[in-house]
Amino acid sequence: MAMKKMKITALLVVAATLNIPLAAQSQEHPNLIMTKAGVEQVRKNLGKVPLFDASLQSVQKEVDAEIALGIDTPLPKDFSGGYTHQRHKLNFLTAQKAGALYQILQDDKYAKYIRDMLFQYEAMYQDLPVHPQERSYARGKLFWQCLNDSNWLVYMSQAYDAIYDTLSAQEREKLENNLFRPFADFISIGNPQFYNRVHNHSTWGNAAVGMIALVMNDEELLQRALYGIEDDGLALGGRDNDGGIIKVEGQKAGFLANLEEPFSPDGYYTEGPYYQRYAMYPFLIFGLAMHNVKPEMQVFSHKDNVLLKGVDALLNLTDADGEFFPLNDGQKGMSYYTPALVTAVDIAYQYGSQNPHLLSIAQKQNEVLLDQSGLAVAIGIRDGKAQPFVKNSINLTDGQDGEQGGVGVLRYGNEDLTLVFKYAAQGLSHGHYDKLSFSLYEKGDEIVQDYGLARFVNIGQKGGGNYLKENKTWAKTTIAHNTLSQNEMMHFDGDYETASKHHSQLYFYEDKNKDVQVVSATETNAYPGTQMHRTMAVIKATGFEKPFLLDIMKVNSATKNQYDFPFYFMGQVLSENFAYDSPATLTPLGNKNGYQHLYVEGKGTPATDNTQFSWLGNGKYYTLTSATDKSDELLLTRLGAHDPQFNLRRDAALMIRRKDSDNTTFASVIEPHGSYSPVSELSVNSDSNIAQLKIVHDDADYTAITIKDIKGHMSVFILANRNASSSKQHQLAIDGTSYSWTGPYHFTDN
Structure with a gap:
C-alpha cells in the first residue's frame, strides 16, 4: 500500500513539473461545444430566431454586468453558500458564457475578460494550498471539495476553447503548464478516492479532465478521463465520507465506466433523478465534446444511446409542474427549469432524433444554449414544430x-x-x-x-x-x-x-x-x-x-x-x-x-x-x-x-x-x-365516497379486496399472489360468487 502511494506521489510531481510540448497536430478552435461551422450558422441567423435572440440578449446583459464589476478571485475559505465559494462559482459560469458571446459577437472585450481571469487564476494556483475547510473526503483548492473544483474546470475548459486562438503560443503554454495540467492532475491522480470510482462526483472529475484534454489535445489526460487511473493506490473496499464504496474487486473507473454502470438500459440513473439531473450536465457536455473532437468514439450511441434515453427518463420523473420526484437524496423543487436540463433538452434534440416533443419543454424553459443545439431548438420552436410532451405511465x-x-x-x-x-x-x-x-x-x-x-x-x-x-x-x-x-x-x-x-x-x-x-x-x-x-x-x-x-x-x-x-x-x-x-x-x-x-x-x-x-x-x-x-x-x-x-x-x-x-x-x-x-368559500364533495373497504379473502394464493361506495355499489380487486403470468387462468369463489380471469389480477366494477 505504501509503495502504491509513493507511485501516485511520483506521478503527481512529474505531471505537475514536466513541460509537455503542445501537440504538433493542428487543431481547430473552438471545437468542444461550439464549432467553427456552428458559430457561422449562429451568426447567420442572428435577428431571425426570437428565442435564441432573447437568450443571447439575456446572457449578454448578465455578462456585461459582471465585466463592469471587475474580476475577483479571492483566497478560498468558505463552504458552499459563503462568499468565496459563490464568487469562484460565478466566475466559471460567467467565463463560459463570455466565451460564447465572444464567438458569436466577435467582441474582443469578452476574450480579454476570460484571458485576464485565467491569468489571475494561473498566478494564484501555483502556490494555492488545499482548501482550509476539512469536512470533505476529497478537499479541493478553489472549493471545499474536489467536486466543485471539477465544476470549475468543466466550464473553464469551454471558456479557454472559445478564446484559444486569441492567445499566443507562450500564453497558452503558461496557462496549460501552470494552471490546467496541475489542476487536472490534482483532481485525478492527486485525489483518486474522488476520481477513480463510479459516482456522480467522479463523473464531474472525469469530464473535467477530459474537456481540458480535448482543448489541449493531450492524449494522456484523455485516456485518464475515459478509463480512470490504472494504479490508484486505493485499498479494495475503501469508503468515502458518504459511505460510498470507492473501489471493489474488478471495478472499472473513468467516464465510460460511469456511463455504463449507473444507468439502466431505460436511462434511469441509480442515484435517483435529483443526482441524475446534476450528473447529466457533465455526461452530455463531455459527450458533445467527444462527438465534435473524437466522433469515432461514438459516445452518444454508447450503450444503445443511453445518454439520450436518460434525458427522456428524467423528464418522465417529474410531476405536472416539472419538479423531479425526490427519490433518494433529492431537494424538493428542483425541476427541468434548471440550466442543466436546458443543456440536456437542447443537446438531446439536436443530437437525437429531433423529437418535437422536447420543443414543448424548451418552450416552458424559455431559454436555449448559445450554440448550434440551442439554435436548432429555437428554430424548431419558431417554425411551429413543437408538440406537447405527454407523460404517460x-x-x-x-x-x-x-x-x-x-x-x-x-x-x-x-x-x-x-x-x-x-x-x-x-x-x-x-x-x-x-x-x-x-x-x-x-x-x-x-x-x-x-x-x-x-x-x-x-x-x-x-x-x-x-x-x-x-x-x-x-x-x-x-x-x-x-x-x-x-x-x-x-x-x-x-x-x-x-x-x-x-x-x-x-x-x-x-x-x-x-x-x-x-x-x-x-x-x-x-x-x-x-x-x-x-x-x-x-x-x-x-x-x-x-x-x-x-x-x-x-x-x-x-x-x-x-x-x-x-x-x-x-x-x-x-x-x-x-x-x-x-x-x-x-x-x-x-x-x-x-x-x-x-x-x-x-x-x-x-x-x-x-x-x-x-x-x-x-x-x-x-x-x-x-x-x-x-x-x-x-x-x-x-x-x-x-x-x-x-x-x-x-x-x-x-x-x-x-x-x-x-x-x-x-x-x-x-x-x-x-x-x-x-x-x-365554496366546499364541494368534502366527504369520502367509500362506505366500506374489506379484505374478503387472503391466503398464500389470492388476496381479494372489496370497495363499497356510499350508494351500495361494489368493486372487487383480486390479486394472484403466486403467479404473475399474463396467460395464467385463475378461478376463485368468494362468498358464493365465482370469479374467473386470466393474468395476475382481476378487477370488476359493475
Whole structure:
C-alpha cells in the first residue's frame, strides 16, 4: 500500500513539473461545444430566431454586468453558500458564457475578460494550498471539495476553447503548464478516492479532465478521463465520507465506466433523478465534446444511446409542474427549469432524433444554449414544430442490465393522479432505506409525500449549505418513508454494504387499461425471514368523481413482529372516525432509526374494521380508508423531536401500528375528492365516497379486496399472489360468487 502511494506521489510531481510540448497536430478552435461551422450558422441567423435572440440578449446583459464589476478571485475559505465559494462559482459560469458571446459577437472585450481571469487564476494556483475547510473526503483548492473544483474546470475548459486562438503560443503554454495540467492532475491522480470510482462526483472529475484534454489535445489526460487511473493506490473496499464504496474487486473507473454502470438500459440513473439531473450536465457536455473532437468514439450511441434515453427518463420523473420526484437524496423543487436540463433538452434534440416533443419543454424553459443545439431548438420552436410532451405511465428499470428493480410511475389522465412506486436498488451513497415506498400526486400537488433530503443547498447558515446530520438520522431512515418498518428497525439494519447487495423484484407491471393500472413488487431481504409484497393500483371506478389509489401490502414472516405503516399526508386534518388521546407533553416515538425525531401527537385505536382519516391540501379533499384490526394502534405523529436547530420540517403522518403479528395484510385506499375555494368559500364533495373497504379473502394464493361506495355499489380487486403470468387462468369463489380471469389480477366494477 505504501509503495502504491509513493507511485501516485511520483506521478503527481512529474505531471505537475514536466513541460509537455503542445501537440504538433493542428487543431481547430473552438471545437468542444461550439464549432467553427456552428458559430457561422449562429451568426447567420442572428435577428431571425426570437428565442435564441432573447437568450443571447439575456446572457449578454448578465455578462456585461459582471465585466463592469471587475474580476475577483479571492483566497478560498468558505463552504458552499459563503462568499468565496459563490464568487469562484460565478466566475466559471460567467467565463463560459463570455466565451460564447465572444464567438458569436466577435467582441474582443469578452476574450480579454476570460484571458485576464485565467491569468489571475494561473498566478494564484501555483502556490494555492488545499482548501482550509476539512469536512470533505476529497478537499479541493478553489472549493471545499474536489467536486466543485471539477465544476470549475468543466466550464473553464469551454471558456479557454472559445478564446484559444486569441492567445499566443507562450500564453497558452503558461496557462496549460501552470494552471490546467496541475489542476487536472490534482483532481485525478492527486485525489483518486474522488476520481477513480463510479459516482456522480467522479463523473464531474472525469469530464473535467477530459474537456481540458480535448482543448489541449493531450492524449494522456484523455485516456485518464475515459478509463480512470490504472494504479490508484486505493485499498479494495475503501469508503468515502458518504459511505460510498470507492473501489471493489474488478471495478472499472473513468467516464465510460460511469456511463455504463449507473444507468439502466431505460436511462434511469441509480442515484435517483435529483443526482441524475446534476450528473447529466457533465455526461452530455463531455459527450458533445467527444462527438465534435473524437466522433469515432461514438459516445452518444454508447450503450444503445443511453445518454439520450436518460434525458427522456428524467423528464418522465417529474410531476405536472416539472419538479423531479425526490427519490433518494433529492431537494424538493428542483425541476427541468434548471440550466442543466436546458443543456440536456437542447443537446438531446439536436443530437437525437429531433423529437418535437422536447420543443414543448424548451418552450416552458424559455431559454436555449448559445450554440448550434440551442439554435436548432429555437428554430424548431419558431417554425411551429413543437408538440406537447405527454407523460404517460412508465416503468423504468434500475441497474446496469436493468435487473435491479426499478421505479414505476402510474399516471391517470393528464397527471390527474400520479403514483411513484420505488422498488429499486440502493442508489449508491445517496440511496435511502425505503424498499417498496411510494409518493402520490394530484397534478403538481403532493398528496402523500417523500421527505427528500435533509439539506439546505448553498444556504450557509444551515451547516455551510452541506448535508445535515439529520439526513442520516431521519431522511435516509425507513420510518421516514411510506413503507413498512419492522420492530422499529431500518431496512437492512441501515447498513449500506448489505443494502447495496440487494434490490426488490418486480412482480408485474400493467398499464394497458387506463382505468386500472397496477404495479406490484416483492422484497425479501430488507428484514431477514420476512417477505413484503406490495401491490398498488390507480383505479377510476364507477361512481367515483376522481381516480383513487388502492394499496395492498402483504407481509409474511417466520416470526412475530411489530409493524409500523405510516402515511405522510400533506395538508390540514379534517376528520377521523376513531377516538384518540392527545398528550399534554410531547414525547418521541422511539430513540433511534428515525423514531427519535417523531413526536406522538395522538394515540388511539380503530373504532370499526375500517379506519377513515381525511385532510384538506391545496384546496382539495383526500380520505385514507384502511382495513384495520381492533388491536391496531393509530398514531398521529409529527416530525421535530431531537431537532434543536430546527433542521427538519414539521411534517405529519398517520401511522398504523400492528403488534405481535407474523403474516398480515394492510389494505388501504387513498381517495381524492372534491375541492374548496377560499375565494368563493365554496366546499364541494368534502366527504369520502367509500362506505366500506374489506379484505374478503387472503391466503398464500389470492388476496381479494372489496370497495363499497356510499350508494351500495361494489368493486372487487383480486390479486394472484403466486403467479404473475399474463396467460395464467385463475378461478376463485368468494362468498358464493365465482370469479374467473386470466393474468395476475382481476378487477370488476359493475
